[in-house]
Amino acid sequence: MKKPFYKSWLFWVVVVLLGSIVGQLAARNKPDDQTAPSATQQAQRTAAADTPADQAAGNPSVSWESAIKQIAQSDTESAQKADAVLVLAKNYSPSPEELQDFESQIVEEYNAGNYLAHIEDAEYMLVNLFKAAVVESIHSDGEPVRAFASGFSHNISNIFRGTDTVEGTSIKANEAEMDKTLAEMK
Template identity: 40%
Template sequence: MDDLFLIISFLSFAAIIIFAILAVIQFAKKDSQKGKKQIKFTGIAGAIMVVSFIGFGLTSDSSDTTKNDKEKVETATEPKEETPEEKALAEQKAKEEAAAKAKAEEEARLKVEQEASVAVTWQDKVKEIATMDGTSTEKYDAVMLYAKDYPSTEAEIKEFEQYIIAEYKSKNYVADINNAEYMLSNVFRANVINNFYGEDNTPINSFASDFYQNTKYTYRGVDTLDSSAVRSNERQMDKALKEMGK
């Protein structure tokens, strides 16, 4: 559109020159009427030229603005190419976020497991095992498996120690060998004590080991209460109590 206005402007300029020359010629011939007519045409051509220049200027500015806007849009929409450093940082950030997410999920899982383990006490677990279907040996094996990974505390170990010593002194520990829950509870306590001390050759560890042997074999029917093995273990327990001043 701006090109059209520019052409009209040039043509108008040419018309002005032509009409001006013709006006001069007519006035030279003393024909003022035609001269004025040519001047009138010159004015009209001049007006057209002015209007054409104005139109050219407006359309030119509009075209430039549209072109600039188009370039801005293209620049804005064109994706910025990442540098190797930026790519490396983005990858590192993604890895860190993934690691943080995995850590949070693992911590949440462990928390749930810990809460579940706290909710179910060892007494509940032993009672559950004692009442399940199965032989005494099968129940004993289940308690031993549970005791193996039981997270005992030092305070709880001291409580278990005092309990089995009191039960042995009162001779209650083999008074009812058919009471599965009671016998398995004692097996559990004694085994947890042994697991806590490991290979330490201390009087309480030795006492718990002999207590465990008698409880285990009498409950499972391997030994009778007056068997030589049971009596031998009780002598060892008596010896350990003396060493502990009990």
């Protein structure tokens, strides 16, 4: 199975370089600049907006659905959108019922053959990426549902970022592994 993208040394070099560039640009900007926040910053703010303190204060909360809609509609590159959704998923704590819904929904999308069929629909792809990343982050290593969610999210991420094609060998290899884990889940 292909090594996850975040374990690649090249990924971390790019992250450090981008972080350095963003840090330098931010240091140059004056506080009164009205620059648009990045998709990742929007996702972090959105995730932080739905705290118990906000709810107790009567502040309206922002759902993950609306956060993903904002990210999908942003003018950022696909890779940045995917990264923002992964940040949002990492900080998200679903209820047990919602987690079960996410699990069944990603399996349904895979079985129906839809999960890579709407590549041009950013919101659709990002919602599926979010659900799979949440499922993957909640379950422990060795659980078939985690392995399935991992393959699902990697395939969506690679297709959405444009680093692979639907007929690519790594996509097909992940799908073969996903089929095996589906059999274990039943």
